[in-house]
Amino acid sequence: xxxxxxxxxxxxxxxxxxxxxxxxxxxxxxxxxxxxxxxxxxxxxxxxxxxxxxxxxxxxxxxxxxxxxxxxxxxxxxxxxxxxxxxxxxxxxxxxxxxxxxxxxxxxxxxxxxxxxxxxxxxxxxxxxxxxxxxxxxxxxxxxxxxxxxxxxxxxxxxxxxxxxxxxxxxxxxxxxxxxxxxxxxxxxxxxxxxxxxxxxxxxxxxxxxxxxxx
Amino acid sequence: xxxxxxxxxxxxxxxxxxxxxxxxxxxxxxxxxxxxxxxxxxxxxxxxxxxxxxxxxxxxxxxxxxxxxxxxxxxxxxxx
Numbered sequence: 001x002x003x004x005x006x007x008x009x010x011x012x013x014x015x016x017x018x019x020x021x022x023x024x025x026x027x028x029x030x031x032x033x034x035x036x037x038x039x040x041x042x043x044x045x046x047x048x049x050x051x052x053x054x055x056x057x058x059x060x061x062x063x064x065x066x067x068x069x070x071x072x073x074x075x076x077x078x079x080x081x082x083x084x085x086x087x088x089x090x091x092x093x094x095x096x097x098x099x100x101x102x103x104x105x106x107x108x109x110x111x112x113x114x115x116x117x118x119x120x121x122x123x124x125x126x127x128x129x130x131x132x133x134x135x136x137x138x139x140x141x142x143x144x145x146x147x148x149x150x151x152x153x154x155x156x157x158x159x160x161x162x163x164x165x166x167x168x169x170x171x172x173x174x175x176x177x178x179x180x181x182x183x184x185x186x187x188x189x190x191x192x193x194x195x196x197x198x199x200x201x202x203x204x205x206x207x208x209x210x211x212x213x214x215x
Numbered sequence: 216x217x218x219x220x221x222x223x224x225x226x227x228x229x230x231x232x233x234x235x236x237x238x239x240x241x242x243x244x245x246x247x248x249x250x251x252x253x254x255x256x257x258x259x260x261x262x263x264x265x266x267x268x269x270x271x272x273x274x275x276x277x278x279x280x281x282x283x284x285x286x287x288x289x290x291x292x293x294x295x
Contacts, residue, residue, distance in 0.1 A: 092225060131279075138266060138280035145269035146224075167271030 042117025084140035091147035221245035221290040
């Protein structure tokens with residue numbers, strides 16, 4: 001091998017490394033903006049938040065938000081999608097351990113607790129969001145239902161929980177926790193409503209759907 | 216871990232694959248009884264019905280959400 005071809009290979013290798021690190025950097029910046037958006041949406045409200053504040057929180061130039069997400073609406077949709085993916089991963093892990101209905105619902109609460117400020121804003125502002133964001137919310141609930149249904153069916157077979165419409169069971173659960181999240185300043189001022197009341201809500205819901213009361 | 220190209224579900228166990236065939240890129244829920252992959256309309260109907268059953272939504276609203284989900288999945292990205 002002569003020196004010339006070695007030099008060419010070296011320069012190709014350097015270029016490949018530079019491309020990889022540029023791609024990694026791009027992903028990192030995207031992640032940083034998304035994390036900042038979730039914080040700012042939770043703090044200021046999804047509709048009130050500004051991309052300037054999100055850029056400031058992320059420590060990037062304002063234009064960078066649009067390079068990575070195109071529009072504020074797309075950033076909202078990406079934040080919902082990211083929340084849904086994290087929740088699905090958590091529930092998937094819970095189901096793999098052979099969890100029952102109570103454990104899946106407890107994992108659902110823990111997933112919400114992780115980004116409670118953002119999720120509470122989603123609950124409060126959902127009817128005002130874009131069609132795209134509304135669809136993303138339906139899909140997020142669908143991923144939760146996908147993990148919950150096998151647990152419910154197994155608990156029904158062993159006659160632990162009552163037979164009732166799946167959608168009414170799921171909506172009764174969502175209705176309960178969403179009410180507490182939307183009004184969390186009344187239920188637990190200055191602290192997490194999931195920490196303060198989550199266990200009580202879970203116990204109550206399980207007693208409603210269980211055969212022979214509390215489970 | 217493989218993700219189903221037609222619905223996005225993670226596929227780990229043999230029973231996640233159509234007829235237990237781990238070489239397939241789509242999951243058991245997206246397969247017909249003979250193991251072949253459902254077409255766009257069959258998958259859309261399946262996803263819509265799951266949303267209606269589990270969330271009680273109006274069928275039109277459920278169908279719009281299902282279409283939006285499918286537009287992002289590898290199997291349906293090029294569907295007009």
